[in-house]
Amino acid sequence: MSTHNKPQATNNELLSLQGITKSFSSVRVLKDVTFTLPAGHTLGLVGENGAGKSTLMNILGGNHQPDAGQMRLGGQPYAPRNPIDAIRHGIAFIHQELNLFPNLSIAENIFLTDFPRTAGLPWIQRRTLYTKTADLLAHVGLSLPPETLVERLSAGERQLVEIAKALSIDARLIILDEPTTSLSARETENLFALMRRLRERGISMIYISHIPGDVLRLCDDLVVLRDGEIVGSGPTGEFTADRMISLMVGRSLNQLYPTRRGQATTRPVLEVKSLSQPHVVHDITLTLHRGEVLGIFGLMGAGRSELARILFGLDPHTSGEIRIDSKSLGRAPALDRIQRGLAFLTEDRRTEGLCLEASIADNIALVSLRHHARTPLRLIHPTGWREGVRTMREAVRLTAKAGDSQPVKTLSGGNQQKVVLSKWLLAKPKGLILDEPTRGIDVGAKFEVYQLIHELADKGAGVLVISSEIEELIGICDRILVMRQGEIAGEFARREFDRERVLAAALHISRS
Amino acid sequence: MTPHSQSKPLLFALNNAPLILFALVLAVFGAVSPKFLAGDNLVNILIQASATGIVATGMTFVLLTAGVDLSVGAIMFVGAALAGKMVLAGHPLPLALAAMLGIGMVFGAVNAMFVTGLRIVAFIVTLATLFIGRGFALWITETRAMNLPENFLHLGSARIVGVPVPVIAFTAVVLLAHLILARTPLGRQIYALGNNPENARKAGVRADRILFAVYLISGLCAAFGGIISLAQLGAVSPKFGLDYEFKAIAAAVLGGTSLFGGRGRVFPGTVLGAVLIQSVENGLNILNVDPYLYPLITSAIIFLAVLLDSARNHLLATLSRRRIRVESPARTTVGPSS
Numbered sequence: 001m002s003t004h005n006k007p008q009a010t011n012n013e014l015l016s017l018q019g020i021t022k023s024f025s026s027v028r029v030l031k032d033v034t035f036t037l038p039a040g041h042t043l044g045l046v047g048e049n050g051a052g053k054s055t056l057m058n059i060l061g062g063n064h065q066p067d068a069g070q071m072r073l074g075g076q077p078y079a080p081r082n083p084i085d086a087i088r089h090g091i092a093f094i095h096q097e098l099n100l101f102p103n104l105s106i107a108e109n110i111f112l113t114d115f116p117r118t119a120g121l122p123w124i125q126r127r128t129l130y131t132k133t134a135d136l137l138a139h140v141g142l143s144l145p146p147e148t149l150v151e152r153l154s155a156g157e158r159q160l161v162e163i164a165k166a167l168s169i170d171a172r173l174i175i176l177d178e179p180t181t182s183l184s185a186r187e188t189e190n191l192f193a194l195m196r197r198l199r200e201r202g203i204s205m206i207y208i209s210h211i212p213g214d215v216l217r218l219c220d221d222l223v224v225l226r227d228g229e230i231v232g233s234g235p236t237g238e239f240t241a242d243r244m245i246s247l248m249v250g251r252s253l254n255q256l257y258p259t260r261r262g263q264a265t266t267r268p269v270l271e272v273k274s275l276s277q278p279h280v281v282h283d284i285t286l287t288l289h290r291g292e293v294l295g296i297f298g299l300m301g302a303g304r305s306e307l308a309r310i311l312f313g314l315d316p317h318t319s320g321e322i323r324i325d326s327k328s329l330g331r332a333p334a335l336d337r338i339q340r341g342l343a344f345l346t347e348d349r350r351t352e353g354l355c356l357e358a359s360i361a362d363n364i365a366l367v368s369l370r371h372h373a374r375t376p377l378r379l380i381h382p383t384g385w386r387e388g389v390r391t392m393r394e395a396v397r398l399t400a401k402a403g404d405s406q407p408v409k410t411l412s413g414g415n416q417q418k419v420v421l422s423k424w425l426l427a428k429p430k431g432l433i434l435d436e437p438t439r440g441i442d443v444g445a446k447f448e449v450y451q452l453i454h455e456l457a458d459k460g461a462g463v464l465v466i467s468s469e470i471e472e473l474i475g476i477c478d479r480i481l482v483m484r485q486g487e488i489a490g491e492f493a494r495r496e497f498d499r500e501r502v503l504a505a506a507l508h509i510s511r512s
Numbered sequence: 513m514t515p516h517s518q519s520k521p522l523l524f525a526l527n528n529a530p531l532i533l534f535a536l537v538l539a540v541f542g543a544v545s546p547k548f549l550a551g552d553n554l555v556n557i558l559i560q561a562s563a564t565g566i567v568a569t570g571m572t573f574v575l576l577t578a579g580v581d582l583s584v585g586a587i588m589f590v591g592a593a594l595a596g597k598m599v600l601a602g603h604p605l606p607l608a609l610a611a612m613l614g615i616g617m618v619f620g621a622v623n624a625m626f627v628t629g630l631r632i633v634a635f636i637v638t639l640a641t642l643f644i645g646r647g648f649a650l651w652i653t654e655t656r657a658m659n660l661p662e663n664f665l666h667l668g669s670a671r672i673v674g675v676p677v678p679v680i681a682f683t684a685v686v687l688l689a690h691l692i693l694a695r696t697p698l699g700r701q702i703y704a705l706g707n708n709p710e711n712a713r714k715a716g717v718r719a720d721r722i723l724f725a726v727y728l729i730s731g732l733c734a735a736f737g738g739i740i741s742l743a744q745l746g747a748v749s750p751k752f753g754l755d756y757e758f759k760a761i762a763a764a765v766l767g768g769t770s771l772f773g774g775r776g777r778v779f780p781g782t783v784l785g786a787v788l789i790q791s792v793e794n795g796l797n798i799l800n801v802d803p804y805l806y807p808l809i810t811s812a813i814i815f816l817a818v819l820l821d822s823a824r825n826h827l828l829a830t831l832s833r834r835r836i837r838v839e840s841p842a843r844t845t846v847g848p849s850s
Contacts, residue, residue: 063714084716099711101704103774108700113716115697122696 014039014204015060015078015173020069022055022228029055030228033069037173037221042195042205044219044236046212048248048414048442052228053208057175060206061093062086074172087113092166096178098158102151107133109150110165136164140194156187163194174198175206180214181440184300192218210248210442212241226250249444256443257475258451262458264292264478268326269431269462270342272311275320280306281486284320288431288462293453295473296466298483299506304466305347307483308433312344313337324431338367341430345420345437347466353420354408361404363419364389368426392422396452414445421452432456435466450476470502482506526824530767530781533817534788541795548798555676557787557794562678563741565786567756568763569689570733572782573726575764576693576706578773579627579634581730583619584760586645588738588753591615593649595739596658596748605663613735619645620731627727628720634727642757650750657749660742668743678740685733690779698725706773762810763789766817788813 016036022029030052037043047053058064060071062080071078073089080086086093093099100109107129108115116128133146142160150158159179166174176195180188195205195218209215215222215236222239224232224247232239232247270288275281281303288294298304309315311322313334322329324340334344346352354363365372365385372385389404396418402411408419417437424432434453438446453463453476467473473480474497482490482505490505492498525532542549567584574581591612598608619641626637670677693699705712705722713719738753745752766785769776776782792810801809 083714084718087716093714095714099714101707101711101774103703103707104700108704112701112704113697115700117697122698123691124695124697124700126695 012039013037013072014041014074016072018070018072020056020059020066020071022059022064022066024055028228030059030066033225033228033230035223035230035233037204037206039172039204040199040202041220042199042207042218044215044222045206045208045225046210046215046222046244046248047225048210048412048444051225051248051442053225054177055228056225057093057177057206057208060086060091060175084113087169090170090172092169092171092174094159094162094166094174094176094179096181098155098162100150100158100161102149105147105149106137106144106153106161106164107146109161110136110168114168132168133164136167137161139167140164141190154187156183156190159183159187159191160194163198171203173204173206175208177208178210178440179207180209180211212244215244216241224248245443248442256447256471258447258454260293260454260476260478262291262454264457265290265460269324270311270464271321271323271326273321273323275307275310275317275322277306277310277315277317279486280315281310281317284488286481286488288464290430290460290462291457292479293457293463293465293477295477295480296464296483297468297470297473297480297502297506300468302483302506303486304483305435306486308344308346308435308464308466311433312342314344338427338429341428343367343424343427343429343432345417345424345432345434347435347439349413349416349420354416356409357407359405360393360398360402360408360411360419361386361389363408364392364422364426367423388426389422392426395425396422397448398422412442412445414441414448417441417445417449421449425456429461431462431464433464433466436468437465438467438469438472446472470499474499474502484508523824523827526820526827529817529820529824530784530788533766533813533820534784534791537788537791537795537813541791541798545795545798548795553794553798555679557790558682559676559678559744560794561787561790562682563737563744564756564759564763564790565682565737565783566685566740567734567737568760568767568782568786569685569778570730570737571757571760572764572767572769572776572778573689573693573702573733574634574730575761575769575771576702576773576776577723577726578706578709578771579723579726580638580761580771581623581727581734582635582638582757583623583641583645584730584734584737585753585756586642586649587616587619587731587734588741588756589649589748590619590645591735591738592742592748592752593653593658595742596660597652599660599664600658609739612739613732616731616733616735616738617728618731619734620728621724623731624724624727628723653748653750655750657747659747664743665746668740668746678744681736681740685736686779686783689729690777693778698722702726703774706775708774759789762814765821766814768821785817 013036018034020033021031033056045053045056055064059066062082062085065079065081078089080089104112110133111129115124116132117123117125130146137144137146140160140163142157142164144153144157150161153161163174179191183191195207198205207215207218216239219236222233222236222244223230224244226248231250267290268287269290272284272286275284284307296304296307306315310317313329313332313336324337324342327340329337329340350356355366365388368388369380369385372381373379375381386404398418399415402415408416411419437453438449441449453465457463465473465477478494480492480497480502481488482492482502484506489508490502492502538549547553567588571581571584594615595608595612598611599605623634623638623641626632627634667677672680693702701712701717701722704715704717705719709719741753742748763785764776764782765771766788767776767781767783769781789810792813793806796806796809
């Protein structure tokens, strides 16, 4: 499968890492990481969240310095002191959260640190800037004027701008960190096609992902990290998706979803009747029962998250009724809904679900803090709330390595999600709305989240799970509703679960 | 990107809130007093707005990086006190003015050093230099007012080809600032840094250098604004430059500069803001309004501008909310049929 077309690219090593080790405050994050990347190859770097991928990339990118070990780039010792150093060495980074400035134009974003100027004068040569940019945009297949502001671009278009930027510095090595998370299926295909073209031009890439299929399709070589160590590496041909996953997780995952033991009751928790909001949702009627796991499936933009926000009182609705325990909520604000037993895990945990700078304990205690402020002065009981935090940490099996006072931003995605879940569980909700509860978290943590969802249902709560992964919903739900264009377009009981039929309902495949 | 047809005019109005406010102020004062719109008076407004405008131009650079410089008024005072002392001691005028600009750069550099080197929040650093500066200047002037020689005042009232010197100075500063912000790498990197400092660092922007430049520019503009103001007043009183930090911030914000960084322009924004504030004061003066009411009225207008800006952001947020359904009788069914 390798096309060694560039003469100098054959087995010439571009990058080699030798015994890279790194600890943060006595926690060993990377241990003796050693691998080489031949020039012109695409290397897949896989591992669960928290396996050390980001730290490794931060070392390559000059954000962190290793405690031990050496790197060589193109045969020369390589020890970047800062990001600028790494850029100068021809290493370009495409981060999961894109590194663009929406208030600047495409051209300005690409040439931000390297504007074309007439020698000796401070002014930017706009004409050169725009022709150079147009040239780069043509390479990545983006047909937009260079002066377009980035805030007007879609996620996929922004990704292409990032790659154009990498090309502008004549990058020898492009590192892509989970680049497809926010892309649509078509944008993802475009990106992959572009990556293949770049590979043909002899550009080396490191592709970080936890989607085994993508890595196997795109990469020449693989490196699997677990707990900061390399647990498997070699040409992609030696790997299968199953082997990759079992290496990543450290045990063979013959089961992706836990067995559902409990059963839904017929007592409703949350009832929605003819809920409508112009341009958003239309005539939504649904019932969530005690002990039920109800899935809502729909394509991007089908109105799932918007429905969740309306149910939780964050967005308005013009008609219809929402009831908890048979009592109408009317226009009650979110706070009221929380007190009546509703919980909402948002789709974007970083910006909406967590106070990133605050500690684990503070985040977990946030919603239920009022229960610990019962004295006349409403002062928080100094120790009482800690008890709850501890119980919750055990309940969600949050990693014991992390102390209560550790800031949430230092946790991996899976552990962050557990903190968000703990926060809501501590408030003992009757009905939970979980919007993409496993987005961006690794296989092992996903399994644990599914288990938690089942445990909650078994204890009598109703759980509404919104997801864009059909398999996930089929794996854990008792019933699935399908949304399309803001309406309920289908309902499937567990015995009727069928991937094709659910998808057909979401796409509205006409039978005419 | 498909706003309601009925919200388009509203958005347009909100987008141009400073301009519309400005037109309103001109219209109201013009209607009440014809003297207000007379050519002489309009030139007067420009002259009076020059000092504030120059200081506000420097302030805009700092605000664009999501910082703030509270020390501008103190810089004006220290510079003026020093220059006054020098002139009264018999030093030549140009030397005194150069010393004043030097003071601005020293203060700017000190602010920048604390902000970049010790990573202290700009608000705290410049609050400290504000008090240090005012205290120092009160001490060297022994809290007494100094009347400056006539030749100083000439500078303020002189005209070159019919254009008053303060207005020329203001125009030159604005032109240069606008070119720097819109057309130089430094300017564009200021916007990037203000939008997201962390990303800017990752993108290889030398954040510390830019912050340094920004505070230096603010200090220099404050000192230069001080010269223009001094040339009009002809005296250094203990209240010289007092509250200029608020005037400058108000002018920038009125002109649409965001306090959160990354958004705003010197031209037309800050210029318009400075002239607007001055027009209000001038109009109230013509109408013989109690001077004690000025701050109330000026701040009401600033409050209105900020309110409109926030309304604009709200509207933008509402408009950009994703449309899922097309609510019209003739609804087309979207979705591929395989």
